Amino acid sequence: MEEFELNIENRTKLGTSASKKAKRKGRVPGVLYQGNESIPISLIEEEIRPIIGKNSRDVLVNVNLNGKKIKTKIQEVQREPINDVILHVDLMPLDNIKEDASKVH
Structure with missing residues (x-):
């Protein structure tokens, strides 16, 4: 499984108009x-x-959010079907994955 580093920022403005501007x-x-x-x-x-490429499965991303390092996995990538533009990315911290798995048992 590959690992990558990525800087992310909080989004303060939400909604369609803010997403289009971003x-x-x-x-x-x-x-x-x-x-x-x-x-x-x-x-x-x-x-x-380049991190997502054509296949977003089994990709670990070490993100830096406001100086805090969080190990995550790409949960879902939404793309525009015709021109393959990335519309939205969901990241799941690995700690949450372990917690969710422990709740099942």
Whole structure:
């Protein structure tokens, strides 16, 4: 499983209009899940595109959010079907994955 480093930022402005403005500036909206809540984030498209490539499975991403390092896995990538533009990225911290697995047993 490959590992990558990535800087992410909190997204303060939400909604379609804010997402379109961010995309024009080369950013991709996303979500970082933390327990039962989610943190809106934004990523630089030039940095995330080579990480995702054509296959986003089994990719670990060490993200830096406000100086805090978090080991995550790409949970889901939404793309525009015709031109393959990345629309949204969901990241799941590995700690949450372990906690969720322990709750099942």
